[in-house]
Amino acid sequence: MTALSVTDLGYSYGPKRALDGVSFALRPGFTALLGPNGAGKSTLFSLLTRLFVTREGQITVAGHDMARAPRAALSRIGVVFQQPTLDLDMSVARNMRYFAALHGIAGREADARAADALDRLGMAERSAEKVRNLNGGHRRRMEIARALIHRPQVLLLDEPTVGLDFQSRQAIVDHVHGLAGNGLTVLWATHLVDEIRDSDDVVVLHQGRVLAHDSAERLHRGAPLSEVFMQMTGGTEAAR
Numbered sequence: 001m002t003a004l005s006v007t008d009l010g011y012s013y014g015p016k017r018a019l020d021g022v023s024f025a026l027r028p029g030f031t032a033l034l035g036p037n038g039a040g041k042s043t044l045f046s047l048l049t050r051l052f053v054t055r056e057g058q059i060t061v062a063g064h065d066m067a068r069a070p071r072a073a074l075s076r077i078g079v080v081f082q083q084p085t086l087d088l089d090m091s092v093a094r095n096m097r098y099f100a101a102l103h104g105i106a107g108r109e110a111d112a113r114a115a116d117a118l119d120r121l122g123m124a125e126r127s128a129e130k131v132r133n134l135n136g137g138h139r140r141r142m143e144i145a146r147a148l149i150h151r152p153q154v155l156l157l158d159e160p161t162v163g164l165d166f167q168s169r170q171a172i173v174d175h176v177h178g179l180a181g182n183g184l185t186v187l188w189a190t191h192l193v194d195e196i197r198d199s200d201d202v203v204v205l206h207q208g209r210v211l212a213h214d215s216a217e218r219l220h221r222g223a224p225l226s227e228v229f230m231q232m233t234g235g236t237e238a239a240r
């Protein structure tokens, strides 16, 4: 069973059509949601996390329909939003514990899960530090660890490397590919083609529609993915 599928999803802001007939089913592993500014990526994430609701189409998470069984569906999703949502004056460990409590996980179980999730992101040694003292890349890694604390099947990340330097970006891209390699279903929204590897799947979103869904390797066929993306989106070049 696919961990995340959407069927014929549509959404409008008044007269503005932001998503139109969007359908895809993800395999376990890393899928990039590649689209230029305004493609509809954030709108799609808002629907997947139920910040927005729509009557058009269906979202299914691990077999649970988002409209009919939202709690079951949402409990299988971990989310990293574009804007950081950390409490800077708490330690890494306290941030993790607080988030675990929101999922009904407390005590030793919370500590064990926090340690496990931080370890997966190479952050175990930062546990006692105040978030304020971490650099941007480490804060983002902590947020990803936090999104894993309830052991979701699907991890959604909305342009998670925005504002980070090259090394920090690479570290995060590597870590999340590692998680995907261990069986997590990852949907990573980006407009940066250098975050995508040949073995990844790519959903190309443009003006609210899915233009392609295939492996990166099959999409670019030896040409730079940025050029293929530019041709598909009519000249809106993806950044490298």
Ligand SMILES: Nc1ncnc2c1ncn2[C@@H]1O[C@H](COP(=O)(O)OP(=O)(O)OP(=O)(O)O)[C@@H](O)[C@H]1O
Pocket: 013, 016, 017, 018, 035, 036, 037, 038, 039, 040, 041, 042, 043, 044
């Ligand atoms: N609140 C709103 N009211 C009207 N139009 C909106 C609103 N929010 C988004 N839009 C429009 O809907 C379309 C999709 O926007 P969305 O933010 O989902 O795209 P995006 O791919 O996430 O872009 P970005 O990378 O710039 O965040 C765009 O044309 C945008 O201008």
